[in-house]
Amino acid sequence: MPNVPKWMADLMETALSSKMPVFEVVGADWISPEIRSVVFKGDLQKLKLMPGYAVSFRVSPTAFRNYTPAFIDPQENIFQILAHIHGKGPGARFFADLSLGQQIPVSMARGRKIQEAAAQYFLFGDESTVGLACILQAHFQQLGKHFSTLLHLGQSQNDLPAALGLGSYELVQREAESDNKSSMVSAPGFTILDAAVMPKWNDAQFILAGNGLYIQRIKKELLGLGIDRRRIHAEPYWVPGKTGL
Structure with missing residues (x-):
């Protein structure tokens, strides 16, 4: 969500207070220098969370941001x-500064339910989507589906997939200088993006999340390889140079 004037953010938070239950921070740990795990406890029934859905936080007096939970435990x-x-x-800044015991309003969850009819699923993403990768891995494995993550990460993040417990994944390093130059963006070199192997995955579902520029390139590549656009679920989390999505 883009930034809004403070008076409007105050009004939204007041008007939607019944839909923004308060949760307590009960866990805060660094998984890596750039990934922080924060655990919230409260009345989950009020959020109506589903795997892949996002919740919104007011991260400053004028800004709200969406985040996808990596783990949900209704019992706890x-x-x-x-x-x-x-x-x-x-x-x-908001998530880096959170500390145990803080009381944080959280918006009701929203999103699009991912269809579950396919036998295989592939998630393309980056550092902003590792939470989505974790929750979808658990969800689809529970359904008996094949799930793999295609991760496009910075050069200091090689150990991140294993640290998060991701099983089947492929990692392609991202060159730092290409992050903010759309003219230089091309589809990362994942082995699956090959005409020789793609027929094996014709019936798979492809979930594209994270950097909108790379999503465009990956989607174009998949369509060019013969994947039906109905099997491509695109959800950009961010775009270089744009504030909030």
Whole structure:
């Protein structure tokens, strides 16, 4: 969500207070120098969380940001966010500064339900989508489906997938200088993006999340390889140079 004037953010928070239950921070740990795990405890029934849905936090007086839980436990009334802490944006500062015991309003969950009819699923993402990768891995494995994550990460994040317990994944390193130059963006070199192997995955579902510029390139590549666009679920989390999505 883009930034809004403070008076409007105050009004939204007051008007939607019944839909923004308060949760307590009960866990806060660094998984890596850029990924922080924060666990919230409260009345989960009020959020109506589903795997892949996002919740919203007011991260500054004028900004709201969406985050997808990495873990949900209805019995314990907790959920976990894996926040990518990078730069000096309001979302990064908010999650970097959270401490145990803080009381945080959280918006009701929203999103699009991912269809579950396919036998295989592939998630393309980056540091901003590792929480989505964790929760979808658990969800689809529980359904007996094949799930793999295609991760496009910075060069200091090689150990991150294993630290998060991701099983089937492929990691392609991202060149730092290409992050903010759309003219240089091309589809990462994942082995699956090959005409020789793609027929094996014709019936798979592809979930594209994270950097909107890379999502465009990956989607174009998949369509060019013969994947039906109905099997491509795109959800950009951010775009270089744009504030909030």
